[in-house]
Amino acid sequence: AGRLTVALEILDEVEQQFADSRDLDAFEKSEIILYRASLLEEMGKYKECYEYLSSREQNILDETSLLEALGRLSIFLRQFDTGRKAYRRLINNNKDNECYVFCLMACDENEEIRKLFALPRCSFNGAMGRADSLAYRQLEQLSSGSIFERMGEESFVYLLPCALRSSGEDRAGWLPSCFSRQAAQESEVKEKAMSLINGWRPREERRVCTEAKQNGKECNITKLYSKRTLTPHSIRVTREPTEREQELIASYFEHLQRELAPFPLLDYLPLSFFTGDRFVAALDHFLRPMLRKGVVSIFAAIRRLYTRNRVHLITSVIESYVTNLEKKPSTFGKLLGTRNRNTTATTAAATTDKREDNEPLRAAAGDAAANSNDVVNDTCPEEMSYCLLYTYLLLAQHYDFTRQTEKALAIIDKAIEHTPTFGDLYLAKGRICKHIGDNQTAAELHEKAREMDTADRYLNSKAVTYFLRVGDVERARSLSRLFSRLGDTEETPEAQCMWFELKMARALSRKGLHAEALVEYSNTLQHFQEIQQDQVDFHPYCMRKCTFRAYYREAAGEAVRIYFGIHDGSIEIPPELANSNNSNSKNNTSSNQNKKKGGSAKQQQKQAPPQEKPATKCLTEKPLVAAEKILMPLLKCCSSDVRTWEAHYHLAFRKGAVAAMILSLCRLDKLNAANRVDMFYSPLFPLLLHFCRKADIAAVDSDLHEMAAARLSSIFNFPVEFKKEALDAAADSLVQQLNSKCEANPTDLPLRTVALKAFHLAGEPLPAAFVQHLPSCITVTEKEAAAAATATATSAATAAEEVDIPSLTECEELLEQLQHFKQQEGVYQGVRVCFAYVA
Secondary structure (H helix, E strand, C coil): CHHHHHHHHHHHHHHHCCCCCCCHHHHHHHHHHHHHHHHHHHHCCHHHHHHHHHHHHHHHCHHHHHHHHHHHHHHHHHHHHHHHHHHHHHHCCCCCCCCHHHHHHHHHCHHHHHHHEEEEECCCCCCCCCCHHHHHHHHHHHCCCEEECCCCCCEEEEEEEHHHCCCCCCCCCCCCCCHHHHHHCCCCCCCCCHHCCCCCCCHHHHHHHHHHHHHHCCCCCCCCCCCCCCCCCCEEEECCCHHHHHHHHHHHHHHHHHCCCCCHHHHHHHCCCCCCHHHHHHHHHHHHHHHHCCCCCCHHHHHHECCCCHHHHHHHHHHHHHHHCCCCCCCCCCCCCCCCCCHHHHHHHHHHCCCCHHHHHHHHHHHHHCCCCCCCCCCCCCHHHHHHHHHHHHHHHHHHHHHCCCHHHHHHHHHHHHHCCCHHHHHHHHHHHHHHHCHHHHHHHHHHHHHHHHCCCCHHHHHHHHHHHHHHHHHHHHHHHHHHCCHHHHHHHHCCCCHCCCHHHHHHHHHCCHHHHHHHHHHHHHHHHHHHHCCHHHHHHHHHHHHHHHHHHHHHEEEEEEHHHHHHCCCCCHHHHHHHHHHHHHHHHHHHHCCCCCCCHHHHHHCCCCCCCHHHHHHCCHHHCCCCCCCCHHHHCCCHHHHHHHHHHHHHHHHHHHHHHHHHHHHHHHHHHHHCCHHCCCCCHHHHHHHHHHCHHCCCCCCHHHHHHHHHHHHCCCCCCCHHHHHHHHHHHHHHCCCCCHCCCCCHHHHHHHHHHHHHHHHHCCCCHHHCCCCCCCCCCCHHHHHHHHHHHHHHHHHHHCCCCCCCHHHHHHHHHHHHHCCCCCCCHHHHHHHHHCH
């Protein structure tokens, strides 16, 4: 609830009461200390929190949490000596955590290194109470109104607040708070060359950024807040480092490798800072050992390096590997890039250490280290055959990400021909097929990979997911039972496998089985009620909170949508369920009458109604009543999600509550302003147009007209009277602005998708101008053709983003909305060529 002072007083009493008591074990006392320290940190009392933890260090059993807290507080207090000690101990305990290395780098004793960083002044943890509702600008640590403090005038490495915590806000499943949004805005990438390419990932963030820049506003580079956030990187490099800065960073990591035992993370992290020939050398130095060891997840590691100025470098490195490995003898070829003496020696030593036949190569490695030049030959006589296999896999994933699908399929087929028994190749090919929309082939490929290792639970889960995506429900159910202790499918809710329930519900809904889908969504919602009731100890509840929001949002939103469809009549209930619903109500009435008459228990047992079907239990209430019961908890725990207020608007409209509809519009407008999202790309525009056309103005009390007019005027950004004629005129103005945007951006499919949704919701046909401006094909101007011609140098992905070619996902979303206007002439003809081109 945000009342941190009261919570702190309660913990003080608990700590004093059980200090010498045996009622609590050592672990529980340790957790109370850490929890109290987190409250002090949340209140901005960093000095007091640091002293509190230091005085009770011996009583804290969780060493990792203690060291993370001490290191984090040291950064806030700018006590870099104590921060170095904490992060060195953390690195010794866990050499795979990049956050520890970056934090150690930010606390380095060399002032030149520290000046490269912009450090956060604080780090809010959204898991504690409603931190998002706090007036965080009034807190002591944000008195200057800025989250980051630049250690030097040319600081370009922003250490994100999420890097200071091993878990909590900004991780997968969390909605970004006002704090994380401001942190993203302050750490915006300054140079276009350092911006990441999207590849096959959703492109909503680029759409919103482009629109924000056209309006002269700052650009928020975080994803749209209605989408699930991914685990962010620990740092953000806002500009291309100078040659001097790259040399300084390279020297730092070389010194760190000499000081600590070398481990792969120290070869990987410098790649985030290097460019040009130095990046090629560092990437070559990192990839060769990984390919020799057969690391399947290399691409997942290097995907965050795909900036506009690096894509062609990554392409040249991997393609050179394939070219040389296909020759006889099979080698990686010459060492790439410009290397100094220390790097060459390290590379040669690493090469000999990774191979089983390393004894004959030690002398060659020593000679290479002694006679190192800018470009030297690799010391390995011949690579193992599987090196080519893993390089094929890496190159196919690279081509897939850079939208070169034909090349990706050709390379992955080569890899399968090379080693047809390697299951990961079929997984990779399945993902490529998924990215181009061939979900059926993708499902068959995942099933083939699963059959190669039937004991792998991960492969089983992926196969189930892909079969649900194509609607093969029965096959997915049979596969899901292979790793379940419960043999009967009716008992699967007891397993609380929520990801399976959600995907199953989506598949059933796509097949038109909405009643069965509602059962799955209701099961997921029921799990959270049970979790809340069963949590006696607060520790496991804290660990489950992130899944609570992620799964609950999805299940609640879709269940409410189905109830709205049942109420409107667009979703039909099977007759047997409708009849059983009526009979259930009659049975309930008769049972109540029997109780009033004082009937015997045996008679009531004989008259007990038959056991209900699962779908019947979800339809015992009126649709709007059931939807309201689901939506009320959603308003409390997910108020920063636009889908929550979108559903609230639809509920208010169906109940005739015009004032509540205005409240939803105001909240959506506030979220748009906080996230720097243009109205025409958000759910606000369809609802606003619907309000102007469909709202019953006469039902609003005259005392509220002035307030309603003021709120609507702030949303429209021009004065609007609370009258039907004025609202219609305001809606016409919005439609004109929309047509102008569509005419100026003919291939902006997300904009058109929102527009189609708005016209359908308002019950209006598509305007003639909107149909005329639909792209009949992708027209490439001379400038765009020049950008596409450079694809060989800058990669097809970068060129595609320059030309602004719609993605397949955007086409599918537009096509879904076009289904509502299939009777209108010219709609499909206008986009048919566009879809064919993109697919």
